[in-house]
Amino acid sequence: MDERYHRCTPEKEKELTALCLEKGIPPDTIRTLIDGEKEKDRKFELKMAAAGFTYDDIDRINSRPTKEKVHEEKIRFRFDYGPVLPLLQERIDTFAELHRHDADKHDEDEDDEDDEDASPSSVLSKPIFFPAVDIAAGSSVGTVALAATSLNPTATNNTNLCWYPTDNDVERTEEILRYQLEESPLFVDDDDQPVFGCNPIELRGLKTAKYNGKIGYVVCPDPKNTGRYGIKFSNDPNESNISFKKENIFHGGCPSLHEAILYDLQKKNKAKDFFQNLINRIRVVDIKDRNTWSNVEELHDKCAFVTCTNLLTAIGYRDPTAWQDTMQLASKLLHVDGYLLQYDAVDYADFGNTSIMEEYARTESLGFELDFTTSALLHENTGRMRNIIIWKKI
Numbered sequence: 001m002d003e004r005y006h007r008c009t010p011e012k013e014k015e016l017t018a019l020c021l022e023k024g025i026p027p028d029t030i031r032t033l034i035d036g037e038k039e040k041d042r043k044f045e046l047k048m049a050a051a052g053f054t055y056d057d058i059d060r061i062n063s064r065p066t067k068e069k070v071h072e073e074k075i076r077f078r079f080d081y082g083p084v085l086p087l088l089q090e091r092i093d094t095f096a097e098l099h100r101h102d103a104d105k106h107d108e109d110e111d112d113e114d115d116e117d118a119s120p121s122s123v124l125s126k127p128i129f130f131p132a133v134d135i136a137a138g139s140s141v142g143t144v145a146l147a148a149t150s151l152n153p154t155a156t157n158n159t160n161l162c163w164y165p166t167d168n169d170v171e172r173t174e175e176i177l178r179y180q181l182e183e184s185p186l187f188v189d190d191d192d193q194p195v196f197g198c199n200p201i202e203l204r205g206l207k208t209a210k211y212n213g214k215i216g217y218v219v220c221p222d223p224k225n226t227g228r229y230g231i232k233f234s235n236d237p238n239e240s241n242i243s244f245k246k247e248n249i250f251h252g253g254c255p256s257l258h259e260a261i262l263y264d265l266q267k268k269n270k271a272k273d274f275f276q277n278l279i280n281r282i283r284v285v286d287i288k289d290r291n292t293w294s295n296v297e298e299l300h301d302k303c304a305f306v307t308c309t310n311l312l313t314a315i316g317y318r319d320p321t322a323w324q325d326t327m328q329l330a331s332k333l334l335h336v337d338g339y340l341l342q343y344d345a346v347d348y349a350d351f352g353n354t355s356i357m358e359e360y361a362r363t364e365s366l367g368f369e370l371d372f373t374t375s376a377l378l379h380e381n382t383g384r385m386r387n388i389i390i391w392k393k394i
């Protein structure tokens with residue numbers, strides 16, 4: 001093992017989170033730091049120092065191997081994005097019905113999308129494409145799910161979205177997408193199905209009735225026992241892996257649509273194209289720096305979707321109005337009838353207060369009509385309230 005690698009123990013992580021809570025720093029902020037972000041501004045440094053931890057602590061946490069980061073993100077994501085993906089799919093269908101003829105024109109112009117024929121939709125007929133942008137994509141585990149959901153092979157409209165993962169710091173975005181591009185299965189189960197890290201699995205053939213038939217996901221090989229793998233059954237960070245023999249682990253369970261689509265691509269060896277296309281479309285966009293918006297200028301008025309999730313949870317404490325910048329950029333990017341989806345913490349500069357947000361859109365002539373909102377949803381890991389807001393470009 002790399003000598004520089006000192007795993008932040010679960011105890012240390014809990015200690016940091018407790019310190020954050022005690023000092024009034026949003027726990028999501030430490031989560032974001034743990035996930036790889038390193039804020040360099042002075043105000044944040046002071047807050048960290050006041051909370052009793054240093055950049056060394058963060059460095060230690062961040063130097064986990066990519067594989068661990070990817071798997072943790074996938075586990076977090078599975079429980080985090082649940083309410084978002086169905087909202088996406090139904091709107092892609094609505095948009096596609098209205099604008100297929102526009103997409104056909106774009107598609108003819110875009111030779112570089114030929115590789116996308118590898119998508120499952122190609123079995124129906126030649127798919128058509130619209131661009132879509134994920135702002136503050138981070139690890140892009142969310143963008144991957146959005147992109148896989150957009151390849152729904154059962155959709156009648158056969159319209160795909162070409163997702164562009166964007167962030168102000170795209171190093172981690174690329175690292176994590178590249179890992180997934182190169183990822184090999186952990187093993188092949190006794191039904192000849194490949195099992196990748198974090199794939200849903202079903203336990204079979206065990207003597208202990210308690211675990212037989214149970215659905216979980218495989219996290220990693222058991223470091224102490226060859227031929228055994230660590231399994232988790234929930235996203236509780238305090239839940240330890242339980243080790244099971246490979247012979248008892250089968251790909252299965254009830255994966256969500258995007259997991260099923262990704263698995264299908266993995267099995268057909270088409271996941272590499274899928275990830276490579278996402279890597280090719282990574283763009284640097286700092287939502288607070290309009291000079292960087294030119295990196296997605298080519299997509300103006302063309303996008304079917306723009307998404308921005310968990311940006312305020314990370315930077316809301318110092319940039320509470322970042323949701324307004326997101327609306328500004330999305331208004332430039334979206335095609336008429338396209339959608340902006342924001343999923344974020346409610347207590348920053350009235351994010352989630354739809355009358356105030358609508359007033360902002362009106363005053364700034366952004367051309368948005370409120371399409372959907374939830375009442376605030378509790379984020380189980382952090383105890384914060386978040387809202388999903390969807391805008392339609394008119």
Ligand SMILES: C[S@@+](CC[C@H](N)C(=O)[O-])C[C@H]1O[C@@H](n2cnc3c(N)ncnc32)[C@H](O)[C@@H]1O
Pocket residue numbers: 032037135136137138139140142166167168169285286287288289308309310311313314315
């Ligand atoms: C908590 S992560 C959210 C990642 C992803 N959207 C999700 O929901 O899992 C916050 C992300 O915001 C990015 N970010 C921070 N400041 C930003 C800015 N000014 N412009 C764009 N992205 C920014 C960070 O680099 C980080 O990747």
